Amino acid sequence: xxxxxxxxxxxxxxxxxxxxxxxxxxxxxxxxxxxxxxxxxxxxxxxxxxxxxxxxxxxxxxxxxxxxxxxxxxxxxxxxxxxxxxxxxxxxxxxxxxxxxxxxxxxxxxxxxxxxxxxxxxxxxxxxxxxxxxxxxxxxxxxxxxxxxxxxxxxxxxxxx
Amino acid sequence: xxxxxxxxxxxxxxxxxxxxxxxxxxxxxxxxxxxxxxxxxxxxxxxxxxxxxxxxxxxxxxxxxxxxxxxxxxxxxxxxxxxxxxxxxxxxxxxxxxxxxxxxxxxxxxxxxxxxxxxxxxxxxxxxxxxxxxxxxxxxxxxxxxxxxxxxxxxxxxxxxxxxxxxxxxxxxxxxxxxxxxxxxxxxxxxxxxxxxxxxxxxxxxxxxxxxxxxxxxxxxxxxxxxxxxxxxxxxxxxxxxxxxxxxxxxxxxxxxxxxxxxxxxxxxxxxxxxxxxxxxxxxxxxxxxxxxxxxxxxxxxxxxxxxxxxxxxxxxxxxxxxxxxxxxxxxxxxxxxxxxxxxxxxxxxxxxxxxxxxxxxxxxxxxxxxxxxxxxxxxxxxxxxxxxxxxxxxxxxxxxxxxxxxxxxxxxxxxxxxxxxxxxxxxxxxxxxxxxxxxxxxxxxxxxxxxxxxxxxxxxxxxxxxxxxxxxxxxxxxxxxxxxxxxxxxxxxxxxxxxxxxxxxxxxxxxxxxxxxxxxxxxxxxxxxxxxxxxxxxxxxxxxxxxxxxxxxxxxxxxxxxxxxxxxxxxxxxxxxxxxxx
Ligand SMILES: [Zn+2]
Ligand SMILES: [Zn+2]
Ligand SMILES: [Zn+2]
Ligand SMILES: [Zn+2]
Ligand SMILES: [Zn+2]
Ligand SMILES: [Zn+2]
Numbered sequence: 053x054x055x056x057x058x059x060x061x062x063x064x065x066x067x068x069x070x071x072x073x074x075x076x077x078x079x080x081x082x083x084x085x086x087x088x089x090x091x092x093x094x095x096x097x098x099x100x101x102x103x104x105x106x107x108x109x110x111x112x113x114x115x116x117x118x119x120x121x122x123x124x125x126x127x128x129x130x131x132x133x134x135x136x137x138x139x140x141x142x143x144x145x146x147x148x149x150x151x152x153x154x155x156x157x158x159x160x161x162x163x164x165x166x167x168x169x170x171x172x173x174x175x176x177x178x179x180x181x182x183x184x185x186x187x188x189x190x191x192x193x194x195x196x197x198x199x200x201x202x203x204x205x206x207x208x209x210x211x212x213x
Numbered sequence: 214x215x216x217x218x219x220x221x222x223x224x225x226x227x228x229x230x231x232x233x234x235x236x237x238x239x240x241x242x243x244x245x246x247x248x249x250x251x252x253x254x255x256x257x258x259x260x261x262x263x264x265x266x267x268x269x270x271x272x273x274x275x276x277x278x279x280x281x282x283x284x285x286x287x288x289x290x291x292x293x294x295x296x297x298x299x300x301x302x303x304x305x306x307x308x309x310x311x312x313x314x315x316x317x318x319x320x321x322x323x324x325x326x327x328x329x330x331x332x333x334x335x336x337x338x339x340x341x342x343x344x345x346x347x348x349x350x351x352x353x354x355x356x357x358x359x360x361x362x363x364x365x366x367x368x369x370x371x372x373x374x375x376x377x378x379x380x381x382x383x384x385x386x387x388x389x390x391x392x393x394x395x396x397x398x399x400x401x402x403x404x405x406x407x408x409x410x411x412x413x414x415x416x417x418x419x420x421x422x423x424x425x426x427x428x429x430x431x432x433x434x435x436x437x438x439x440x441x442x443x444x445x446x447x448x449x450x451x452x453x454x455x456x457x458x459x460x461x462x463x464x465x466x467x468x469x470x471x472x473x474x475x476x477x478x479x480x481x482x483x484x485x486x487x488x489x490x491x492x493x494x495x496x497x498x499x500x501x502x503x504x505x506x507x508x509x510x511x512x513x514x515x516x517x518x519x520x521x522x523x524x525x526x527x528x529x530x531x532x533x534x535x536x537x538x539x540x541x542x543x544x545x546x547x548x549x550x551x552x553x554x555x556x557x558x559x560x561x562x563x564x565x566x567x568x569x570x571x572x573x574x575x576x577x578x579x580x581x582x583x584x585x586x587x588x589x590x591x592x593x594x595x596x597x598x599x600x601x602x603x604x605x606x607x608x609x610x611x612x613x614x615x616x617x618x619x620x621x622x623x624x625x626x627x628x629x630x631x632x633x634x635x636x637x638x639x640x641x642x643x644x645x646x647x648x649x650x651x652x653x654x655x656x657x658x659x660x661x662x663x664x665x666x667x668x669x670x671x672x673x674x675x676x677x678x679x680x681x682x683x684x685x686x687x688x689x690x691x692x693x694x695x696x697x698x699x700x701x702x703x704x705x706x707x708x709x710x711x712x713x714x715x716x717x718x719x720x721x722x723x724x725x726x727x728x729x730x731x732x733x734x735x736x737x738x739x740x741x742x743x744x745x746x747x748x749x750x751x752x753x754x755x756x757x758x759x760x761x762x763x764x765x766x767x768x769x770x771x772x773x774x775x776x777x778x779x780x781x782x783x784x785x786x787x788x789x790x791x792x793x794x795x796x
Contacts, residue, residue, distance in 0.1 A: 162392040
């Protein structure tokens, strides 16, 4: 499980706490369609369950995302991974790591968990074939020591999704 | 090319110090030696020497850089009728090329605005009411929030954090955009200076200044450690050698230390080779060797190769070959010269086991020969630098007092020292040149070694004069009459050596093209000193005779290793590609 190998993190800053509480309230009022936040008392790690959009390759399939927030969220991006089994997708590795630019270089503090969820869903929905990235095996091998996807130098596969 | 205009250079060369340099312009040919023809001596090259190259670069200090940057920004701002802050963003986007900004802007302003993030019509935030910060989602009165031209409001503490995160990531902050993911409005220095912390403002300004040099195709920082000058280079004519105001001379093309007469590619090859070899051998050029006679360790602290052991031994020997200095004449092929590795080896001058105490690998011996001489010249050069500094800082005034001469009259000493530094640099690189000169081009090799030997001898003589002979006048109680003789001697040596080295560089840069393997012997110029000419002839002959049995460097003989053909790194047999150069 990825959850056991998540990097040790510092507690959330006050700014991060305030902001996450606001996001949580907003989520409860209007969650992104198809997404469910599993309520825990851990503000720093969210577990989110969602169902693939109907009419796409992932329709009716249920997946879980694990979102870990750093001390200086939202100035720093959260770490977002699929809890295996991860969907078969050319940009998603079998260990749950996701190759999506907004999670790394293109993160902006004006983004939210909700906007991340929508991006991930749209990434799945636009996929035309269910398969792993070509370099899946090599990448998984390199991640064996519990490396966080945020330590990876991502080479974004393409920009159409 | 064959103009006679500059022939006086060659004449100078003879007249200043005939005795010493006449063999350079004199002929070496005995007609019987068909293979070797040294008709084309260096003076023939002198017609190509332009007295002083027109400088094709400008050294810039921080004030110059700021001023140029400011001028470029003002120009673009005036021509495009946009704010300076926008002009700055535009210039940064197009790598500070004013002409590129103009071209792109007038070709497609709309697209350029989009790429750079310059909005045509700024969006004003409402002046009243409450504004929700797009990052912390708190609601604030108008005076706490700010926005770029796009009008997306963020509170001042979120701006500070946003700018801080970006600036701490490095120069990418120069491309900062509005935090709103759907907006690409550029954030310029004006906003940084209002909303960023003091430290971030400073860093941003620093990156902006550096970018003006680093992202501009025509400018580079001087690579000397701690040097803050930059160099603006004009492409086209002339060499890449650039002399910074910090006194570092470097190649603008590859930013290695200036390396004429060898080209950038050879330098890169040589540097790679050095790191491979030093890894291989973990061998460091020792700064201490035992005195060949009394075996006490000797510290080489002077720049020249002539070493005298401390009393009571006082043995005088050559640092390079550890042979007695008294034998450094014809035996080693010229005055004071010791570059005759191959020949000396043939003659059994070296006691191999003694000489190569630490170096047992036969395959590296040839390289070691060149490397050691390359490195020794480098060290001598650094020593000469240090000497120059101490001369400029206090010795010159001392000398001026002792000899009752104004400091302005002592300029010749500084000139001599600068010449030594320059010659050490050239000489150093001739060893890399020699290393890569193909083994089979015998005539070229011989000619090269002859020229190098002469250069080395001349330099040793100049160095010795500027270092040791000067000492007498520095330590004197009062004025010495001979000081004026010393002046003309040193000034003469400086000028003669400068000419010689300039010619040497030209000859090597042209690949010694005048020396072909099958040239008919031509000869004729009469030498003013038959004596010297004979000497050279002999030296050349003795080297020529050593040729036939010169042993090619053995290929790798380590059992568990193979040697990379490209860089000679010894790789374990298990490696399929070279671990050093990936060959
Ligand atoms: Zn805020
Ligand atoms: Zn905006
Ligand atoms: Zn410099
Ligand atoms: Zn170069
Ligand atoms: Zn001794
Ligand atoms: Zn010697």
